[in-house]
Amino acid sequence: MTRKRKVKMHPQIKSFFLTFVFGIILIIGAIIINQFPDEVNNLIEENLNIPTNSSNLISVNTVDTTVVSSDSKLQIYFFDVGQADSSLVIADGQTMLIDAGNNEDGKLLAKYIKALGIKKIDYLVGTHPHEDHIGGLDDIINNFKVEKIYMPDVTTTTSTFQDVLEAISSKGLSITRCEVGNTFGLGDGICTIMSVENEEQSDLNLNSIVIHLAYGDETFLFMGDAEKYNEDKYSWPDVNVLKVGHHGSDTSTSEKFLNSIKPETSIISVGSNNTYSHPSPDVVERLKNIGSDVYRTDEVGTILLTSDGKSYNIQTFMTKLDGNATTAKKSKTE
Ligand SMILES: [Zn+2]
Helix, strand or coil: CCCCCCCCCCHHHHHHHHHHHHHHHHHHHHHHCCCCCHHHHHHHHHHHCCCCCCCCCEECCCCCCCCCCCCCCEEEEECECCCCCCEEEEECCEEEEECCCCHHHHHHHHHHHHHCCCCEEEEEECCCCCHHHHCCHHHHHHHCEEEEEECCCCCCCCHHHHHHHHHHHHCCCCEECCCCCCEEEECCEEEEEEECCCCCCCCHHHHCCEEEEEECCEEEEECCCCCHHHHHHEECCCCCEEECHHHHCCCCCCHHHHHHHCCCEEEECCCCCCCCCCCCHHHHHHHHHCCCEEEEHHHHCEEEEEECCCCEEEEEECCECCHHHHHHHHHHHC
């Protein structure tokens, strides 16, 4: 008969073994709940060299200039849709609509764009799924031949968002996912995706698709409602015209960002006497301090920029495509 010999572990090996097992359990636990404590994050960064936060600047190559023919022509409408956003870019017969205002603005926008003789929207961009940006997208999809739709790959539970998805599927269309650095042509212009977050963020504004447009020598930056978080994540080229982020809120348009892009002209889409107190006086001051000319839709109405790729002109006219204001006016007089 052999007696089972009890193996006694050396205390140091035992404690190492216990720490090792405990560590493995911790890591498995963290993977299961998908959340690493800071110490683990640091360990991952040190050993794998993968940044786990976005503080590292990412540089995106943009096209500075494009070759335009002598009859090239660019028109950009920054529509007065009240406290909302909608910009139409027409470049040599091709069209891109960035956002379509609030729900109430959709029909007015569709009517106006049709009156310009436009039947097809080549690129329809919903910068992020907030109502003041995607509200009128369903009206655009239902009234025009839409070639391509760009939206960040995130969802929200609102009926506005559902309306957009239904309009897209009823027309047999689909959303094209875009990534930072993607480019596409618009007439003689080149568009570059400068920022987009396709994962859920603390705020949908952070998902905003930001587009840089180069047309001849002129450059434009359309910020959607991107915020300082997005501005800090990338390095930015200087631009001629800035469509200011988040209606001039002070959560966007940092001094550091402005010192990189140095826009000659800045455009703020904002409703008069809005409840958010947009634009922030600080942002307007920051823009003026770097010598930028500021145009606000609440002050000058719809803004039309025209360019031949060598210079640009700005005209303003009091066309109001703000469905909310029209409704308010009507109910007042009725
Ligand atoms: Zn907005």
